[in-house]
Amino acid sequence: MLGILSLVLIAADYKTNLTGTTRVALSYVSIPFYWLANSPSNVVQGVDSYFTSRETLMADNERLHSEARILHGKLQKFVSLTAENVRLRELLSSSTVLQDSVLIAELVNVSADPLKQQIVINKGADDGVYVGQPAIDAYGLMGQVVEVNALQARVILISDSRHSIPVQINRNGVRAIAEGSGRIDTLMLPNVVATTDIKAGDLLVSSGLGQRFPVGYPVGVVESVEQNPGKPFLTVVARPSAQLDRSRFVLLVFAGERTL
Numbered sequence: 001m002l003g004i005l006s007l008v009l010i011a012a013d014y015k016t017n018l019t020g021t022t023r024v025a026l027s028y029v030s031i032p033f034y035w036l037a038n039s040p041s042n043v044v045q046g047v048d049s050y051f052t053s054r055e056t057l058m059a060d061n062e063r064l065h066s067e068a069r070i071l072h073g074k075l076q077k078f079v080s081l082t083a084e085n086v087r088l089r090e091l092l093s094s095s096t097v098l099q100d101s102v103l104i105a106e107l108v109n110v111s112a113d114p115l116k117q118q119i120v121i122n123k124g125a126d127d128g129v130y131v132g133q134p135a136i137d138a139y140g141l142m143g144q145v146v147e148v149n150a151l152q153a154r155v156i157l158i159s160d161s162r163h164s165i166p167v168q169i170n171r172n173g174v175r176a177i178a179e180g181s182g183r184i185d186t187l188m189l190p191n192v193v194a195t196t197d198i199k200a201g202d203l204l205v206s207s208g209l210g211q212r213f214p215v216g217y218p219v220g221v222v223e224s225v226e227q228n229p230g231k232p233f234l235t236v237v238a239r240p241s242a243q244l245d246r247s248r249f250v251l252l253v254f255a256g257e258r259t260l
Helices: 002-016 018-097
Strands: 101-110 118-121 135-136 141-148 153-157 164-169 174-181 185-191 203-206 219-228 233-240 251-256
Touching: 018 141, 185 219
Parallel strands: none
Antiparallel strands: 101 118, 101 251, 118 153, 135 141, 135 251, 141 153, 164 174, 164 203, 174 185, 185 233, 203 219, 219 233
16 A cells, blocks of 8 residues: 555656645655555564563563572671671670689570570680580570580580579579570579568679589579468579570680680
């Protein structure tokens, strides 16, 4: 159709010598025919452009989502490192008030046995660690070393049901024994006679008796004191001062001269 129209226009122009106005008019008339003739090509190009743009947008969208996930992961790592730095500063600040020399160790394992409250640290005999050595965090006494090899050591926490430590009430010096309950957040004080001056909120510190733990380390805070009628002893429950379930770094205390 377009070819026929073109021939007609050329013939008319040649034979009749069309004026400029007439040519313009005929050109306007031919525009729709040109558009119709080019429509298939325009449609194909438009479809190709649409799918190309859609694929590009989808690729850009996936790339942006991937970058967002990476940035989110880096942010979480930054938050974790910031919190870890805060805990380390607290731990180092607590060591400045100690007269004993200390060694920082990192927790590398936790006992999977629910009946055992024990951790493994990354310091051992090569670092001078010894059986019976006290372990503390920034808030209080955590426990003591019970097993040592060249590179690692096992620490029993004060919450372990097999662990006990002589303590005294910081307010008045009254002595007692703090025993682990098997729960990470609970200590028990057995055989406290009913007339003992002890109350909720009292701070318990190591008494130094038995010469295993130095004097004055925070052990726990009394949470409740109950008197059972007809029984000679109180039921005393305390909460450990140390963050036994959170601390990642511990201080190993060398009482007196450190030997390597």
